[in-house]
Amino acid sequence: MRRIDNKEIFSKHGIKNTKQRNVILDILKNTDSPITAEEIFIRSQDSNVNMNFSTVYRILNTFVLKDIAIKTSIGEDDKNLYELNMEEHSHYLICLSCKKMIKIGHCPLEEYESQIQRNTKFRIIGHKLEIHGYCPECIEEDMHENKN
Amino acid sequence: MRRIDNKEIFSKHGIKNTKQRNVILDILKNTDSPITAEEIFIRSQDSNVNMNFSTVYRILNTFVLKDIAIKTSIGEDDKNLYELNMEEHSHYLICLSCKKMIKIGHCPLEEYESQIQRNTKFRIIGHKLEIHGYCPECIEEDMHENKN
DNA sequence: GTGGGTGCAAAGGGTTTGCAGCAAG
DNA sequence: CTTGCTGCAAACCCTTTGCACCCAC
Numbered sequence: 001m002r003r004i005d006n007k008e009i010f011s012k013h014g015i016k017n018t019k020q021r022n023v024i025l026d027i028l029k030n031t032d033s034p035i036t037a038e039e040i041f042i043r044s045q046d047s048n049v050n051m052n053f054s055t056v057y058r059i060l061n062t063f064v065l066k067d068i069a070i071k072t073s074i075g076e077d078d079k080n081l082y083e084l085n086m087e088e089h090s091h092y093l094i095c096l097s098c099k100k101m102i103k104i105g106h107c108p109l110e111e112y113e114s115q116i117q118r119n120t121k122f123r124i125i126g127h128k129l130e131i132h133g134y135c136p137e138c139i140e141e142d143m144h145e146n147k148n
Numbered sequence: 149m150r151r152i153d154n155k156e157i158f159s160k161h162g163i164k165n166t167k168q169r170n171v172i173l174d175i176l177k178n179t180d181s182p183i184t185a186e187e188i189f190i191r192s193q194d195s196n197v198n199m200n201f202s203t204v205y206r207i208l209n210t211f212v213l214k215d216i217a218i219k220t221s222i223g224e225d226d227k228n229l230y231e232l233n234m235e236e237h238s239h240y241l242i243c244l245s246c247k248k249m250i251k252i253g254h255c256p257l258e259e260y261e262s263q264i265q266r267n268t269k270f271r272i273i274g275h276k277l278e279i280h281g282y283c284p285e286c287i288e289e290d291m292h293e294n295k296n
Numbered sequence: 297g298t299g300g301g302t303g304c305a306a307a308g309g310g311t312t313t314g315c316a317g318c319a320a321g
Numbered sequence: 322c323t324t325g326c327t328g329c330a331a332a333c334c335c336t337t338t339g340c341a342c343c344c345a346c
Contacts, residue, residue, distance in 0.1 A: 015325085015326095016319090016320055016321075016324090016325060016326065017320075017321090018319080018320075018325095018326065018327080019319095020326085020327070021326090036310095037310080037311080038310085050327085050328080051327095051328095052327065052328050052329070053310095053311090053328095054311085054312075054313080054327080054328075054329080054330095055326085055327055055328070057310090057311060057312070058312085058313095058326080058327080059326095059327095061311095061312090078226070078228065078309090078310080078335085078336085079309095079310070080226065080310085080311085093264065093268060093270055095270070096273060102268070102270075104264065108256065108257065108260045109256065109277075109279075112256045113279065116241065116252065116279060117281075120241060120250065120283075120284075121283075121284040122241055122243070122250075122279075122281040122282065122283055122284065123281050123282045123287055124279060124280070124281040125244060125280050125281045125282065126279075126280050126281075127277060127278060127279040127280060128276075128277070128278045128280070129257075129275065129276070129277045129278075130275060130276045130277075131257075131261065131264060131270075131272060131274075131275040132272070132273050132274050132275060132276070133265075133270040133271050133272040133273045133274075134270065134271045134273070135268075135269075135270055136268075136269040136270065139271055163300085163301090164299095164300060164301065164344085164345055164346075165345070165346090166300095166301065166302080166344080166345070167344095168301080168302070169301090184335095185335080185336080186335085198302085198303080199302095199303095200302065200303050200304070201303095201335095201336090202302080202303075202304080202305095202336085202337075202338080203301080203302055203303070205335090205336060205337070206301080206302080206337085207301090207302095209336095209337090210301095226310085226311085226334090226335080227334095227335070228335085228336090
């Protein structure tokens, strides 16, 4: 998978190429499911770049504004999650027990959306879909616990 | 549409039938789209029942715990929204401009869910779907503004 | 009467902001 | 050099909590 250079991304959006933005963009590129600002802050400590919590938030807000990242409010606790804005459209299957999130490739809603568009005269821009359940591991664990 | 008596609901869930809970349950019954705790508090002032903000939150949390209500984190701002837990399953079409929410009746995901269940061995419990776009009114308004 | 529920005020936790200093263009 | 970006600390906002009082059962 080819990854566009950070520098290119920043200049395309007319924002400065700073160390902090590079660190955060790299973190977002290297995660496969949405993460919290806190998690990003923690991971940024592994780099040798100075990083402040408010900087994390400011950069994330900038990224969201520039459509570099997406802010989702998926989690059951009330923290926001951030992920890279991939052109490819995907959804998550979320385990209610361990909170693990698994990306689902195919999206079944294209036809449905155009149908709604016809019926409601809305101009549909996109959608957010989460599917909730319990993952095989948690189901198994639960069965063991209940044996006791 | 028949509405189950508040008193019945409370006793079924083993919680006390208080004035405040009645007010909030009535508000939830009379709204057709999810609302914030703040909005509930404001509307509660119309009644002659004393109501405190923390009471609103406490009652909402109780309702969610008892499955009387559902907490959703749909809105673009980070406030939580609450709605009555209808047995019937529904989704919302949300206008990105005026934030109006329109309930969508039919859900296209049942077959899709069982397919995922087969493929991933997850035990699927449910899902959350929001469709985003611009409503006819906002599209019209926008066109007028752009004429200037 | 008793325990659950409420009011009040204060704390919590995530996120934002004002300001001074710094560093990318 | 200049403007935008960052660090720091304090503020903000939504939500929760501790405690004393009260009311539904």
